[in-house]
Amino acid sequence: MTAVIRVMATISMATDLALLRLLHLASPSLPTGAFTYSQSLEWAVEHGWLTSVAELENWLGDQVQTTLTGVDLPLLARLHDASIRQDDAALGSWSALLLASRETHELRCEETNRGRALADLLVSLAVAGAAERKPLLARTQVTGFAYAAAQWGIDQRQALLGYGWSWMENLVLAAVKSIPLGQTQGQQALSRLLARIPKAVETALALDDDTIGASSPALAIASSLHETQYTRLFRS
Amino acid sequence: MQLASSSLYSEGTQDGWEANLALRFARRGSRTSLVERRHRGPLKVQRPFYPEGDVCHLYLLHPPGGLVGGDRLHIKVEVEEGAAAMLTTPGAAKFYRSLGPSAEQHQVLRISDRASLEWLPQENILFPGANALLSTQIDLSATARFIGWEISCLGLPANRQRFESGRADLQLRIDRDGEPLLWDRLRVQGADDLDGSSSLRGMPVVGTLIATGADEETLQLARSAATPDDRTLLGITRIDDLLVARALGQTTDQVRAKLTAIWASIRPALLGRPATPPRIWAT
Numbered sequence: 001m002t003a004v005i006r007v008m009a010t011i012s013m014a015t016d017l018a019l020l021r022l023l024h025l026a027s028p029s030l031p032t033g034a035f036t037y038s039q040s041l042e043w044a045v046e047h048g049w050l051t052s053v054a055e056l057e058n059w060l061g062d063q064v065q066t067t068l069t070g071v072d073l074p075l076l077a078r079l080h081d082a083s084i085r086q087d088d089a090a091l092g093s094w095s096a097l098l099l100a101s102r103e104t105h106e107l108r109c110e111e112t113n114r115g116r117a118l119a120d121l122l123v124s125l126a127v128a129g130a131a132e133r134k135p136l137l138a139r140t141q142v143t144g145f146a147y148a149a150a151q152w153g154i155d156q157r158q159a160l161l162g163y164g165w166s167w168m169e170n171l172v173l174a175a176v177k178s179i180p181l182g183q184t185q186g187q188q189a190l191s192r193l194l195a196r197i198p199k200a201v202e203t204a205l206a207l208d209d210d211t212i213g214a215s216s217p218a219l220a221i222a223s224s225l226h227e228t229q230y231t232r233l234f235r236s
Numbered sequence: 237m238q239l240a241s242s243s244l245y246s247e248g249t250q251d252g253w254e255a256n257l258a259l260r261f262a263r264r265g266s267r268t269s270l271v272e273r274r275h276r277g278p279l280k281v282q283r284p285f286y287p288e289g290d291v292c293h294l295y296l297l298h299p300p301g302g303l304v305g306g307d308r309l310h311i312k313v314e315v316e317e318g319a320a321a322m323l324t325t326p327g328a329a330k331f332y333r334s335l336g337p338s339a340e341q342h343q344v345l346r347i348s349d350r351a352s353l354e355w356l357p358q359e360n361i362l363f364p365g366a367n368a369l370l371s372t373q374i375d376l377s378a379t380a381r382f383i384g385w386e387i388s389c390l391g392l393p394a395n396r397q398r399f400e401s402g403r404a405d406l407q408l409r410i411d412r413d414g415e416p417l418l419w420d421r422l423r424v425q426g427a428d429d430l431d432g433s434s435s436l437r438g439m440p441v442v443g444t445l446i447a448t449g450a451d452e453e454t455l456q457l458a459r460s461a462a463t464p465d466d467r468t469l470l471g472i473t474r475i476d477d478l479l480v481a482r483a484l485g486q487t488t489d490q491v492r493a494k495l496t497a498i499w500a501s502i503r504p505a506l507l508g509r510p511a512t513p514p515r516i517w518a519t
Contacts, residue, residue, distance in 0.1 A: 059433045221470065
């Protein structure tokens with residue numbers, strides 16, 4: 001009896017630690033420079049597309065349906081699987097597809113810069129296997145996120161939810177700074193937008209390989225124009 | 237010119253017809269020849285012609301009746317080492333209303349080293365209620381050159397008919413030596429998707445131009461040649477040597493005018509040829 005309780009307590013503590021690791025991985029204070037990117041939101045604000053909370057929710061809500069559901073989340077799931085299997089070939093090919101789905105120079109630079117910073121961090125945190133795979137993990141930030149989640153025993157669905165949270169929080173904060181919005185307004189928007197993430201994760205987990213892919217033409221155009229925007233706070 | 241040609245008209249099935257067209261271009265002496273042309277079904281090409289001397293120009297003729305649900309169109313183009321070809325179409329590719337099954341057009345463009353392909357078709361028109369899958373796969377060898385575009389019109393804006401019913405799956409993928417360079421897939425299903433804040437913003441015409449071999453100067457040329465205006469959104473970026481121009485507009489003419497101006501501005505630098513718009517565009 002005591003042995004069973006002891007085993008259950010060990011399992012429970014392992015799950016508890018995995019949750020804490022996920023909070024760590026999804027934290028905005030992770031030193032990967034997330035806060036310096038707006039994913040073309042800054043141009044959309046300057047161009048008058050985003051002037052209110054409602055317009056912000058449409059802008060990000062649309063991306064939840066397209067890019068997050070069609071590219072980021074299903075590829076994160078595949079990269080997580082590949083990390084568990086220690087399948088470096090699959091890590092490489094899904095990372096390449098993720099990068100090819102980033103539509104502009106700036107969006108790719110964001111992905112690779114954050115990827116490099118995260119890979120450095122994972123090595124310094126002594127994540128198993130990160131040092132010998134550093135060039136692979138550095139290719140995209142999604143790759144490093146998936147690999148760390150797998151090594152830290154974070155359940156795949158939880159990892160996708162955490163990624164969705166981290167992405168959404170970062171862009172809402174960028175909007176609060178650039179529209180600008182009040183802190184409370186920002187938190188209200190974030191709270192409503194987060195309610196869309198579970199369905200995105202559910203849909204993404206059910207996608208076949210040949211249904212992956214997305215396109216956001218207006219976002220891609222905004223990002224292309226952000227590259228030459230005169231006054232910029234953000235790097236994308 | 238050697239021309240291997242065979243024609244076999246496929247029987248239409250109850251689900252629609254299947255048409256194939258396979259073209260192969262190769263360098264023969266001082267110019268590029270169409271060395272292979274196989275087709276099956278209502279998809280044809282006209283005689284090659286040579287307004288520039290060496291470059292093989294060819295018109296691809298879509299089935300005059302357009303595509304309905306169940307129809308499948310496969311186009312394969314190969315440009316062998318050192319060859320240069322330009323493909324255009326005299327008319328739009330039309331996808332009509334479907335009662336259910338998808339109408340599909342699959343295009344595979346394969347370009348070898350030191351070869352070039354210009355792929356400048358007229359637009360795809362997706363009628364309200366169409367269920368259309370259009371995929372363009374471009375396979376490049378290391379030193380292959382490509383300039384091409386796809387322009388798609390969702391619904392019939394001139395008649396104020398929006399693409400509120402139906403489905404569209406528009407795919408564009410570019411690989412170089414097996415590595416993906418760009419993977420873009422626009423899916424539209426229902427009115428909400430037409431108005432997506434970060435996707436179409438209510439604009440029915442979407443165009444993408446791709447060019448390889450671009451450097452910073454090419455990007456500047458393209459950005460000076462075409463700029464956004466009140467009616468057309470336009471963004472041009474350069475991802476390594478891949479120039480990608482995207483346009484969103486209310487009419488096909490507006491979008492095509494932007495992409496044509498970009499093509500004309502970069503052609504001399506990328507392909508070493510002056511830009512003379514194909515005559516057929518003027519008609």
